[in-house]
Amino acid sequence: MIMIKETIVIKNENGLHALPASRFVKLADTYSSNVSITKDGIEVNGKSIMGILTLACEKGSKVILKCEGRDEKEAMKALRLILEGQD
């Protein structure tokens, strides 16, 4: 299995705050792939709301989204939309 990763700029007006973070986690949970977000060298589990919130992703910050598993492509496609505020 290969892992895919993409660099994404957070476009949500308030950064990745509680509501988009909740949506992200709920959606991430529907995929069997492992999902992680990395910001400033700190990597957290993409299925952990506390992890994501503690990254404090403000609008404009750069993060790396990694998906690894059978459905990694679908996961990447859907999850990046939330980070970009387009869901």
Place this chain on the structure above:
Amino acid sequence: MAREKILKGIAVSRGIARGTVFVYETERIEVFQTPIHPVYLDDESARFERALDKTKRELVNIQERINQEIGQDFAQFLDAQILMLDDDAINKEVKKRIIEKKKNAEFVFHQVMNEYAEKLGASKDTYLKERVADIWDVGTRVLRNLLGLTHSSVVDIPEGSIIAAHDISPSEAALINPKTTLGIATEVGGRTSHTAITARALEIPAVLGIAGLMDKIKNGEKVIIDGDRGILVKNPKAGRIHFYENAKKKDQELQKELSPYCEMPSRTRDGRHIDISANIEFFSEYTHAKKYGAEGIGLFRTEFLYLTRRGTPTEEEQYRVYNALAARMKPNPVIIRTYDLGGDKIFSDYHEANPFLGWRAIRVCMDDLDFFKSQLRAILRASVNKNVKIMFPMISTYEEIKRVNLIFGKVKKELHEKNIPFDEDIQFGIMVETPSAAIMSSHLAHQVDFFSIGSNDLTQYTLAVDRGNEKISQLFDHFHPAVLNLIKRVIDSGHESHIWVGLCGELAADPIAIPLLIGLGIDELSMNPSSIPRAKMVLRAITIAQCEGIAETVLGFRTALEVKKYLRRQLSSILPNIDKVIP
């Protein structure tokens, strides 16, 4: 006999309540550190799991309650809390440390939550910083369940209680039971707090922001909450009780007398239909609008979206609220007013000498186009319901409308390009609340689909009176002939251009003003939901010919006093029992 004492606060939910104080305290939880024998480590993990499950069930119940009673959009803040309980990272970390450190679950869980709270609290982003409160709201719930503490909850308080608290957390406010809770008083919080929203939704009288409340009040004391004047009376004297009992009785009789009017059509005696709609501030108030017989929402103030969350709402959050309101009011119209925010509300370090003459409402929005456009997009997307109209506050010049219209057109074009549907025929209106807009209304009318006269600000600007200033507040009078002449001018200008004209200030709800406004030709009156039955009662008693005669006479008067005396006399002769329904 204990001395009577009056405590002042902020009136957030109207009505009078007399009852017994129930002090609601969130006592501090002491977390002890105990070693666990290796044999029992699995049991300790299992105990932690059970506490999480129990907490989750509690939160899901609360969420369902909010969904039913206030509306889905207000239950969303619990999503994040429920996800925190499901969070595998926390779950695993706690279990790992229980085994490694051989310590009790309370201690370990508290430690883990503390670490997360610290990380979040260190964020530069104020919005994320405030999520620390969510962590502790849910964390405390888990700790209580671990410790087997019974919740000091607002759910099971004795009947006839007045809740007194320092503050009530959002998840707890949602549990307030209107059967047992007669009134609410807190030390902190204002009109936009969750407690205030809940109190209004349940129609429980509430006074918040009472300084030093918890030091001044004890369990079991007798108090009166006056949600109209924003006061709490402790140990009320017999005379005071009598006064309030009387007021309450009168209010109940009045409601009984007026309630049949909720369902009646809003027509004059000779059959002219006048739209009577509701001014609302919060989504949840649409239920009141319907209950009191509003034919639509004449003014949906959107500021709460900004103020309750202390920050810019996303387009999605705005859209969800507008769409939910439009869908629930269908096919009746919903007029959404864009943000009427002062610069000081948005930027905490921004102050100006004359905020009412300063950088506010449309002026702020035009300087922050990203922010403004996200609201326009959200409103346009909600307009697929076909009953949404958009309205802009504080317009004072012709160029302003042209510029707003240009931006509105651009946003529509962008939506077109993205194939996002909206109502192509959405009505575009302005509030007429500055004298300059009223004077130039014949020109402005060519640019818009409707006018809504904001009589409160129009009065303040026309008479140069700040009504918040107690020294001169007696000069504030919306019956001043200068104001009435401007209102006439706006209505006439609108009708010449074949657009409709409404009025959404307090004047609309004043029974003696209704015959006058109808005589001047007003098409719509928008007011507080609870004033609607009384307005219909007046409306159904009068004829257009009577109103026109009244308007003509009034326009000849020189003082507000003459106007009011005359209007009162006229209305009494048409409706002899009107004195009963005028406060």
